[in-house]
Amino acid sequence: GENVEQHPSTLSVQEGDSAVIKCTYSDSASNYFPWYKQELGKRPQLIIDIRSNVGEKKDQRIAVTLNKTAKHFSLHITETQPEDSAVYFCAAPQNEAAGNKLTFGGGTRVLVKP
Amino acid sequence: DAGVTQSPTHLIKTRGQQVTLRCSPKSGHDTVSWYQQALGQGPQFIFQYYEEEERQRGNFPDRFSGHQFPNYSSELNVNALLLGDSALYLCASSFSSAGVAGELFFGEGSRLTVL
Numbered sequence: 425g426e427n428v429e430q431h432p433s434t435l436s437v438q439e440g441d442s443a444v445i446k447c448t449y450s451d452s453a454s455n456y457f458p459w460y461k462q463e464l465g466k467r468p469q470l471i472i473d474i475r476s477n478v479g480e481k482k483d484q485r486i487a488v489t490l491n492k493t494a495k496h497f498s499l500h501i502t503e504t505q506p507e508d509s510a511v512y513f514c515a516a517p518q519n520e521a522a523g524n525k526l527t528f529g530g531g532t533r534v535l536v537k538p
Numbered sequence: 539d540a541g542v543t544q545s546p547t548h549l550i551k552t553r554g555q556q557v558t559l560r561c562s563p564k565s566g567h568d569t570v571s572w573y574q575q576a577l578g579q580g581p582q583f584i585f586q587y588y589e590e591e592e593r594q595r596g597n598f599p600d601r602f603s604g605h606q607f608p609n610y611s612s613e614l615n616v617n618a619l620l621l622g623d624s625a626l627y628l629c630a631s632s633f634s635s636a637g638v639a640g641e642l643f644f645g646e647g648s649r650l651t652v653l
Contacts, residue, residue: 430580441575456640458641460644465644466646467542467645467647469605469630469637469644470579470642470643513580513581518594525571525586525594526571526580526581526583526642528573528580529580530579530580531579531580
């Protein structure tokens, strides 16, 4: 099955700086890579995703890059703000014809210091 | 659109008891997945229901079972509760074409405490 490793487990940045979170996956057939943000006591919410036919995707201050050869993908947050403080999860699907299930990384707790 | 709704939000059980958690998917979604999230960890896939059948299953024992109804809502049942079953149980809905992964919409979860 799919195995997703996420680093770092915690990340503290100064407001305005950039944050980068990296994930590796094991199943070379995976073709969809989402990132979820979970604020304390809240549900995980999708913030950005990328499919395997592109190498980079941006949405305002966040971007995701994908290297299929190396089987890793990264989340980049620029100009961090206090409201970016949360736990971020990467995920990858086990690509089966019968549907999809997401395997999540262990999460990165991001703290943006004002 | 109410999004994904789950009930109950919190519950406390004792070891050996049984629990049923409920989920209503987002309008228009036909697939429901259940995840277990232990404190400080990422969600772990339990199983997924589509067309009222269990389509995929993660590494969880048979004590974990589920059901999907014709209106796409779903239940998660856990028998013979163990202390280690204490966690946040998340329901996620999606609209899935076979073989195509898509966005999961999560509910707020049911926090289960086993004493």
